[in-house]
Amino acid sequence: MPWTPPTVVTLSNGIRVVCDHVPHVDSCAVSFWVDAGTRDEPKGGDGVAHVVEHTAFRRTPTRTMSKISRDFENVGAYVNAYTTKEETCYYVRTLTQHLPRVMTTLADVVLNPVFRDEDVDTERGIIIEEIRSYEDEPEEYVFDLGEQQLFGTHPLGMPIVGTVASVSSITADEVRAFHTRHYVPSRIVVAVSGNVTIDTITALVEACTSGMKRSTSKRRRTTPVARAPHEVTFRKPLQQAHLLWQSRTSGYRHDDRYALQLMNVILGDGMSSRLNVRLREKRGLAYSVYSQVQLFADCGSFSIYAGVDDSHTATVHTSIAAILKEMAADGVTVSELSRAKAQLRASKLMALESLSARMTMLGKGLLEDGHPEDPYATINALDAVDRETIARLASDVCNPDVWSRCILLPSGEE
Secondary structure (H helix, E strand, O other), X not given: OOOOOOEEEEOXXXXXEEEEEOOOOOEEEEEXXXXXXXXXXXXXXXXXXXXXXXXXXXXXXXXXXXXXXXXXXXXXXXXXXXXXXXXXXXXXXXXXXXXXXXXXHHHHHHHOXXXXXXXXXXXXXXXXXXXXXXXXXXXXXXXXXXXXXXXXXXXXXXXXXXXXXXXXXXXXXXXXXXXXXXXXXXXEEEEXXXXXXXXXXXXXXXXXXXXXXXOOOOOOOOOOOOOXXXXXXXXXXXXXXXXXXXXXXOOOOOOOHHHHHHHXXXXXXXXXXXXXXXXXXXXXXXXXXXXXXXXXXXXXXXXXEEEEOXXXXXXXXXXXXXXXXXXXXXXOOHHHHHHHHHHHHHHHHHHOOOHHHHHHHHHHHHHHHOOOOOHHHHHHHHHOOOHHHHHHHHHHHOOHHHOEEEEEEEOOOO
């Protein structure tokens, strides 16, 4: 699908509206983005941003949870939401003909939730079960442990869903306070991709938010203090050992973000990656082994994960260290860099065939970079990365001595 740079309109109350007009489709992806996530939570309120997102769907002044569900599902729309460390997104996929109804309901959910004590109590129980479900998934669990190891008690080190203890203590007053403080016009973006024009969507958003006055809210984010690399070990009744290596990186506002993405593909993203070839295909040491990069505004993490038999942990640690040392010393080959660029280019272009992915480029880009992401500009930035840039970055990032290790081992219990 083609890409035309979308128009951004700022309403009189400060809400930004951005629309990506995609003709010849019958549907659209609609989203409200809030520039607030778990790193904006007050001290001791771990998980409250996620509680807000969950409980918002329970009640507004004019809609019960049943009516909210019917408003979406009676016209075949799909609605969901998610919370990240730095933002919250509420989104709907719907047929364009039902956009006015869907937009009105979604705006009501995001902007006018009623956080009754009993609703927060109910949702608290649901989220606690969600937390327990993650703790039963060792691959998910070890990443939560690893983030705490990397970022310590800083909000970036806390699980998005919070902990059983923190969520159990969150009150309805705290939920209301978080929504009041952060869900303000200056921190809200409405992004739509589909068969709809900017004029149409702007008129709809204006109608839904006419009662909101312009207001702002200052963020109080701090950058986590760097922690010395170290190793931690945990035990649970498991069948496998779960190994997680992590290193601090720069954030998505740094020029290195494109080189980091390419280096990640070469190291551990895909069948041809060094980790997959060396640990899985050649030696059969792991079924799941990969690397990933997670970038925040001012910092990030580079991670390597492997799920292996307990008896192979030492061998796998040695192999990971050797692969990192090789990349730090020798950089990457011409063919590896070419493959990584082709992979990321194809991924970005194929995303243009998804309205949800296009909508995410609009909203996330506007929040994080101040403008919607231009996929072709991203591709050009990736193409501009050369081997010398990768080598310079790898000499620092791929030094095994700067990586922490989080190890989750079988406890031996039945």
